[in-house]
Amino acid sequence: MKDDDGMVLRTVDLKKHFRASKGLNLSSRSKTQVVRAVDGVSLSIPAGKTVAVVGESGCGKTTLARTIALLTEPSGGEIYLDGQRIDGGRESHREVYRKLQMVFQDPDSSLDPQMKVGNSISQPLKGLTGMSDREVRKAAVESLEAVGMSEDYFDRLPRQLSGGQKQRVAVARAISTHPRLLILDEPTSALDASVQAQILRLLVDLQKKYSLSYMLITHNIAVAGYLSDMMAVMYAGNLVEYGPCSDVMSRPRHPYTITLINSAPVPDPWKRNLLSVNIKGEVPSAINPPSGCKFHPRCPYAQAVCSEVNPPLEEITPGRWVACHFVEKTA
Amino acid sequence: MANLLRISGLTVGYRTSRGMVRALDDVDLELGSEEFLAVVGESGCGKTTLGLSIIGLLPPRSAKVTSGSIDYKGVDLAKLDPNEMRRYRGSEVAMIFQEPLTSLNPLVRVGDQIAEAIVLRRQRKGSDQRTVGEVMQRLYRTDKSGFSRWPRLRSKIPRDLRDQVIEWLNLVRIPDPGQVIERYPFELSGGMRQRVMIAMALSQEPALLVADEPTTALDVTTQAQVLRLMKEIKDKLGTSILLVTHDLAVASQVADRAIVMYAGRIAEDSNIYDLFSSPLHPYTQGLLSCMPTGTKEGSNLKPIPGSIPDLTLEAVGCRFQPRCPRAMDVCLQKDPTLMNVKEGHKAACFLYER
Numbered sequence: 001m002k003d004d005d006g007m008v009l010r011t012v013d014l015k016k017h018f019r020a021s022k023g024l025n026l027s028s029r030s031k032t033q034v035v036r037a038v039d040g041v042s043l044s045i046p047a048g049k050t051v052a053v054v055g056e057s058g059c060g061k062t063t064l065a066r067t068i069a070l071l072t073e074p075s076g077g078e079i080y081l082d083g084q085r086i087d088g089g090r091e092s093h094r095e096v097y098r099k100l101q102m103v104f105q106d107p108d109s110s111l112d113p114q115m116k117v118g119n120s121i122s123q124p125l126k127g128l129t130g131m132s133d134r135e136v137r138k139a140a141v142e143s144l145e146a147v148g149m150s151e152d153y154f155d156r157l158p159r160q161l162s163g164g165q166k167q168r169v170a171v172a173r174a175i176s177t178h179p180r181l182l183i184l185d186e187p188t189s190a191l192d193a194s195v196q197a198q199i200l201r202l203l204v205d206l207q208k209k210y211s212l213s214y215m216l217i218t219h220n221i222a223v224a225g226y227l228s229d230m231m232a233v234m235y236a237g238n239l240v241e242y243g244p245c246s247d248v249m250s251r252p253r254h255p256y257t258i259t260l261i262n263s264a265p266v267p268d269p270w271k272r273n274l275l276s277v278n279i280k281g282e283v284p285s286a287i288n289p290p291s292g293c294k295f296h297p298r299c300p301y302a303q304a305v306c307s308e309v310n311p312p313l314e315e316i317t318p319g320r321w322v323a324c325h326f327v328e329k330t331a
Numbered sequence: 332m333a334n335l336l337r338i339s340g341l342t343v344g345y346r347t348s349r350g351m352v353r354a355l356d357d358v359d360l361e362l363g364s365e366e367f368l369a370v371v372g373e374s375g376c377g378k379t380t381l382g383l384s385i386i387g388l389l390p391p392r393s394a395k396v397t398s399g400s401i402d403y404k405g406v407d408l409a410k411l412d413p414n415e416m417r418r419y420r421g422s423e424v425a426m427i428f429q430e431p432l433t434s435l436n437p438l439v440r441v442g443d444q445i446a447e448a449i450v451l452r453r454q455r456k457g458s459d460q461r462t463v464g465e466v467m468q469r470l471y472r473t474d475k476s477g478f479s480r481w482p483r484l485r486s487k488i489p490r491d492l493r494d495q496v497i498e499w500l501n502l503v504r505i506p507d508p509g510q511v512i513e514r515y516p517f518e519l520s521g522g523m524r525q526r527v528m529i530a531m532a533l534s535q536e537p538a539l540l541v542a543d544e545p546t547t548a549l550d551v552t553t554q555a556q557v558l559r560l561m562k563e564i565k566d567k568l569g570t571s572i573l574l575v576t577h578d579l580a581v582a583s584q585v586a587d588r589a590i591v592m593y594a595g596r597i598a599e600d601s602n603i604y605d606l607f608s609s610p611l612h613p614y615t616q617g618l619l620s621c622m623p624t625g626t627k628e629g630s631n632l633k634p635i636p637g638s639i640p641d642l643t644l645e646a647v648g649c650r651f652q653p654r655c656p657r658a659m660d661v662c663l664q665k666d667p668t669l670m671n672v673k674e675g676h677k678a679a680c681f682l683y684e685r
């Protein structure tokens with residue numbers, strides 16, 4: 001994954017470490033320690049495609065997204081947007097924010113409750129593009145219509161909208177600047193089944209219409225499978241598997257991916273995968289992660305080398321990347 | 332399967348400034364012993380209200396049971412006085428709440444809370460008559476660090492009890508249980524608090540467990556573990572489980588039977604296999620086609636048009652009629668009741684009226 005050809009985004013060995021005091025416990029002497037939330041991720045997102053980023057809670061998905069979106073300073077590595085390096089103030093944030101937008105899980109916290117829908121969309125648009133008020137209004141109405149809402153909603157407050165409508169507004173705001181890449185962080189996990197289905201359909205339509213690229217963060221493997229072309233699996237701050245979504249889902253190769261795919265409930269009472277999956281061990285500590293391959297304490301294939309050497313992400317077959325010393329065992 | 336619980340005509344309302352919200356409207360439900368029943372449906376359809384009614388914890392000031400009965404082993408729970416209700420709650424049922432923080436005591440270390448629950452359980456079962464105070468010594472202590480900090484209420488838990496507590500925490504996959512028992516609820520992540528709640532409820536070895544969205548906040552691997560644990564407990568102790576979830580996939584994986592709720596009513600009640608192979612109610616069919624399967628190129632993902640009705644308004648006709656693709660004239664005029672369509676499969680829909 002070194003070529004910028006056809007890639008809207010590329011990261012090289014991207015890192016984000018946090019300083020954290022040890023626990024919240026008042027009694028423990030507070031020592032600063034390092035949380036390696038994102039620990040060397042090289043990921044590419046093809047233009048016009050969706051890359052799903054999946055992995056368990058706390059593995060660093062949101063931190064990766066926020067670092068890519070320059071909402072927080074990377075601790076190391078490089079970020080390229082359309083072939084241009086954007087980290088470390090190399091390109092103006094305004095330009096980056098115009099091309100790269102985020103939609104969050106909870107529309108209630110991402111929309112200002114005091115601000116009318118129209119202003120929520122127009123304000124960032126004006127700030128990022130410097131268009132005239134007339135042009136801004138026109139563009140805002142256009143994006144509202146693109147998400148299936150009319151100009152009538154312009155003067156409503158978020159509390160006058162349903163959960164699904166709020167998430168539509170958040171999407172409308174994100175696409176109003178005509179970004180190249182939309183980062184969707186759990187965009188439907190706060191929504192009901194039927195509303196989730198509406199938003200998923202909407203995202204597919206918008207992608208076709210504006211040839212948008214998506215980085216989709218989700219816990220929901222079915223949602224990832226529906227929306228994505230590629231799947232990236234993270235474990236404890238590292239990328240452990242990357243490849244075409246359908247291949248990764250049907251034939252996962254990294255031992256962690258196998259556990260993850262098997263624990264996703266399938267809506268089929270005749271296929272009770274959930275009750276037979278064998279999950280051992282515990283979620284790794286972000287402060288003191290295991291040595292070598294961070295999955296080794298939970299891995300059924302682990303050998304001595306796994307606790308010593310962190311396996312690099314390697315291309316095992318064209319387009320299919322896995323970070324595991326014993327990947328041949330899962331063939 | 333002997334009946335453990337029989338709910339008939341249960342109607343529950345909440346008083347609000349906009350009027351009475353009919354959260355449950357004429358609900359009939361039976362639950363057998365050792366049965367694993369899933370309650371599914373979208374937000375606001377009354378799932379939590381149903382769970383709270385069964386456990387007798389409806390908010391007393393705003394909620395009102397306007398009619399119906401909840402028969403548990405021959406006793407009508409809707410008519411128990413608060414004292415009797417407390418005894419029933421302590422010995423027969425346990426609930427895992429949707430919001431775990433509200434149900435853990437913020438001032439007591441989690442280990443102490445679980446230990447206390449286990450002691451109370453032993454007492455009620457008669458296997459150990461000692462009270463909590465006799466088993467555990469309550470002490471006020473300042474922390475060892477030497478700085479004078481807040482005095483904290485601590486208990487001295489005997490070794491065997493401590494081991495049991497740790498084992499329960501291990502079972503719900505809490506990392507470092509030996510250390511976690513020393514912590515206070517606010518020092519845990521949401522997912523960890525949820526698992527502590529689950530451990531505490533399961534340690535009660537209840538006859539009936541009401542679990543309200545117990546795994547919604549957890550990631551899929553932990554969810555799988557917790558669901559498997561619930562199933563094991565059920566098989567081992569013969570517990571009946573009422574699992575509230577909005578996730579049909581979760582229901583299909585663990586439940587024997589499911590009820591689908593819509594706007595305070597049961598729309599369909601079926602064994603889990605028939606529900607997936609031949610769903611009857613158009614709402615159930617709609618929910619199933621909202622599940623993302625396949626890919627964006629080839630998929631039959633179909634959102635249900637419209638939105639849920641306002642529950643303060645009196646329903647005329649079928650509640651699902653405004654959104655129903657198969658609605659008929661009769662659906663506008665009459666309110667369908669839950670009827671037997673075939674053995675073990677009920678639906679409230681005029682399409683199946685004979």
Ligand SMILES: Nc1ncnc2c1ncn2[C@@H]1O[C@H](COP(=O)(O)OP(=O)(O)OP(=O)(O)O)[C@@H](O)[C@H]1O
Binds near residue numbers: 018019036055059062
């Ligand atoms: N501002 C911060 N300061 C310190 N630690 C942080 C900060 N933000 C995140 N972390 C830690 O970094 C790790 C990764 O967190 P992140 O939110 O990226 O996970 P995630 O994969 O998005 O999880 P989830 O699925 O639960 O949203 C966690 O251990 C988290 O506690």
Ligand SMILES: Nc1ncnc2c1ncn2[C@@H]1O[C@H](COP(=O)(O)OP(=O)(O)OP(=O)(O)O)[C@@H](O)[C@H]1O
Binds near residue numbers: 347374380577
């Ligand atoms: N304390 C309350 N006061 C007033 N109305 C309430 C109260 N609790 C619930 N309601 C209303 O009763 C209806 C049913 O609520 P309930 O919490 O039982 O739904 P639910 O199916 O559990 O939803 P969710 O999936 O969002 O948890 C909703 O319309 C809700 O707004």
Ligand code: SF4
Binds near residue numbers: 255
């Ligand atoms: S590298 Fe070793 S421990 Fe890591 S996943 Fe592969 S076999 Fe398991």
Ligand SMILES: [Mg+2]
Binds near residue numbers: 063
């Ligand atoms: Mg996150």
Ligand SMILES: [Mg+2]
Binds near residue numbers: 378429543
């Ligand atoms: Mg609820």
